[in-house]
Amino acid sequence: MRERVTAAALALALLGYSNGLAIRALRRGAVADAAYVRSNGPFLVVLVGALAAVRGVGPGGLLREAGVQQAGGGRSLVGGPLVGGLLATPALLFFARPVVLRQPLVYDPIAGLSRGALRRRIWLELPLTVALFEEIAFRGLLDQAWRRAGWPQPGLATSLAFAGWHWAVSVDTMRRTNIAAQATRVPRVLRRHANAVGVGGGLLATAVVGLALTALRRWCGGNLLGPVLAHWIADALLVLALHRRREP
DSSP: OHHHHHHHHHHHHHHHHHHHHHHHHHHTTOOGGGGHHHHHHHHHHHHHHHHHHHHTOOHHHHHHHTTOSSTTHHHHHHHHHHHHHHHHHHHHHHHHOOTTSSSOOOBHHHHTOOHHHHHHIIIIIIIIIIIIHHIIIIIIIIHHHHHHTTOSOHHHHHHHHHHHHTHHHHHHHHHTBSHHHHOOSSOHHHHTTHHHHHHHHHHHHHHHHHHHHHHHHHHTTTOSHHHHHHHHHHHHHHHHHHHTOOOO
């Protein structure tokens, strides 16, 4: 029972942190996902420290149990890039041929990045504050917590929480794209709710990605490096593709 409470508390802490931070940024008119750059690192330290204290183990032991290990490194180096490319493919195809949009998808916060900001985004922010943080938090700590609790479908529970983590960010992202203005090739009833449909589709896709990353970690013998590489490469490919887009 204690392990189930711990897993549920961890999931709620992740959801509350992510969506609370994003909603606060939205109210201030800031880009929601920019709020995580400085705060994800300290928040992860707090999570690891709190879980280690609850379980009576050191932070190092907790992280090893969560998948920060050497075993499975070879498979991670092979599977991570491969899965990352596969995960990015559907979105890249949509960017290239957005059949439901009259014009290509544009997301201004990425399209407007300078070269220096783009390099920082690709080589620093995405690997550290996005991929590494989220994989330790979800495929590592949360997945392991559900497994210790004996949850029947820990990968599914983790992936649903992973999708929920992105809810407020997805709302903000859709508002900053041109989807509402360009979704002219869908039925009128859907066109009026293009952003909401986009958020729902994005969250569903995120849950599927979470399941794929969970499966990748299992294939890598529990090593988190594979999911971290896959997550980073997929996000980096999408950012590079969006950066090429400009309003005509």
